[in-house]
Amino acid sequence: MALAVPLETWCQQHPLIADLVRHAQVAWFNPGVVPSAQALADVPLGAADIAQASARLERFAPFIASAFTQTVASAGLIESPLRPLPTLQAALCDELDIAPSGRLWLKADNQLPISGSIKARGGIYEVLKHAEDLALAHGLLKPGDDYARLDSDAARAFFGQYSIAVGSTGNLGLSIGMMGARLGFRTTVHMSADARQWKKDRLRACGVEVREYEADYGVAVAQGRREADADPNCHFVDDENSTDLFLGYAVAAERLRGQLQDAGIQVDIDHPLFVYLPCGVGGGPGGVAFGLKQAFGDAVHCLFAEPTHSPCMLLGVYTGLHEQVSVYDFGLDNHTAADGLAVGRPSGFVGRSMQRLVDGYYTVSDAELFRLLALMDRLEDEQLEPSAAAGVPGMGQVLLENQGYRQRMGLDARRMANATHLVWATGGSMVPQQEMDAYLEKGRAILHGRQGH
Numbered sequence: 001m002a003l004a005v006p007l008e009t010w011c012q013q014h015p016l017i018a019d020l021v022r023h024a025q026v027a028w029f030n031p032g033v034v035p036s037a038q039a040l041a042d043v044p045l046g047a048a049d050i051a052q053a054s055a056r057l058e059r060f061a062p063f064i065a066s067a068f069t070q071t072v073a074s075a076g077l078i079e080s081p082l083r084p085l086p087t088l089q090a091a092l093c094d095e096l097d098i099a100p101s102g103r104l105w106l107k108a109d110n111q112l113p114i115s116g117s118i119k120a121r122g123g124i125y126e127v128l129k130h131a132e133d134l135a136l137a138h139g140l141l142k143p144g145d146d147y148a149r150l151d152s153d154a155a156r157a158f159f160g161q162y163s164i165a166v167g168s169t170g171n172l173g174l175s176i177g178m179m180g181a182r183l184g185f186r187t188t189v190h191m192s193a194d195a196r197q198w199k200k201d202r203l204r205a206c207g208v209e210v211r212e213y214e215a216d217y218g219v220a221v222a223q224g225r226r227e228a229d230a231d232p233n234c235h236f237v238d239d240e241n242s243t244d245l246f247l248g249y250a251v252a253a254e255r256l257r258g259q260l261q262d263a264g265i266q267v268d269i270d271h272p273l274f275v276y277l278p279c280g281v282g283g284g285p286g287g288v289a290f291g292l293k294q295a296f297g298d299a300v301h302c303l304f305a306e307p308t309h310s311p312c313m314l315l316g317v318y319t320g321l322h323e324q325v326s327v328y329d330f331g332l333d334n335h336t337a338a339d340g341l342a343v344g345r346p347s348g349f350v351g352r353s354m355q356r357l358v359d360g361y362y363t364v365s366d367a368e369l370f371r372l373l374a375l376m377d378r379l380e381d382e383q384l385e386p387s388a389a390a391g392v393p394g395m396g397q398v399l400l401e402n403q404g405y406r407q408r409m410g411l412d413a414r415r416m417a418n419a420t421h422l423v424w425a426t427g428g429s430m431v432p433q434q435e436m437d438a439y440l441e442k443g444r445a446i447l448h449g450r451q452g453h
């Protein structure tokens, strides 16, 4: 799609676009944010929907614990640890020549069981919900049953009459495919050119059909949707518009609330929580941010992070055009090593729902992602894939901002001293060792180069 007005006109009216077009790392603090009591009305979902999603995941916990032994310790709940990052915090503040204020923490979704990324929240939830709908409608389950019975040949034969399809840059396909196949669904994953080979191999080994495209995520999704539409027994997981995916992500917030309490971390207006979320199409960070706003109101501040070559959500919200624009319209190529974030066109559903709730957006270059994943490994022994490192620069963006954002939000020095900064690390633990070593080697070379001057 061509822009209705020339790029020069856009740049005059939206000064940030010139910087985006030349791949600069930018930060934009959203002047459209309003109190959550008002802005939550933009989202066509509420606290009761999140509570239902959470209850559904609890119903499925016995099945999950039975089918995936790595979740036995958490009684079938798919959850990740919360941990402090004191050494990384000191190093980042040192680099930026700023005094540390508040505390830096990690939400380690890179360690989520089953599929090793944030997609184990939304993606798996949507498959489970579909399975429950079918099983209840056809008498395979009755309300109150122990869902562990779904881990049986009879259940797999039942679900084998149905199929699930999804388009993905990799991690969503991995989550949908692993859970879909385990339940017995015929599962097809349409993978964009960005998808890593190991993800395709892993899915095929689970009996998932993987279709490969030379094109980007948008094309893989469109093709998946077309094929699924032709089959009435096929459920298409719509990454751009699915409220089920969104709710699966949103459940993270109440779980985080418990973890923060256990860690003795206070969150209220005088003790703000900043959360830095890597963003692709928007469902993952959007759903988590929605849950956080429901849980913490105006005490939580969410920022979305995107690669400099794929800032689709920033462009969509900043221009107000949402899914009507793609990064290609602005001459960007959507080529990034952050495969989970290689999305050219944002979700209009998420962009519109969250446009008055998300405090800001920033971009990170691929070189910086590699450097930061190496730093995280060296200082905190946490292994991230490139996409997942995008949350690391968020604290610096907030502490250094000069757009009047902190003042507008009443974030004075006293409150900032009480702040918790949370890097949401969205993936990494399933990356094969050889591939992780290559990421780290690349990042260490950049780190080393920096130290030289």
Ligand SMILES: *Cc1c(COP(=O)(O)O)cnc(C)c1O
Pocket (backbone or CB within 6 Å): 117, 118, 119, 171, 172, 278, 279, 280, 281, 282, 283, 284, 285, 286, 340, 341, 343, 385, 387, 388, 426, 427
């Ligand atoms: C998918 C993904 C994201 C972002 O989620 P979206 O729903 O696409 O915005 C972030 N990090 C990783 C590792 C991912 O796989």
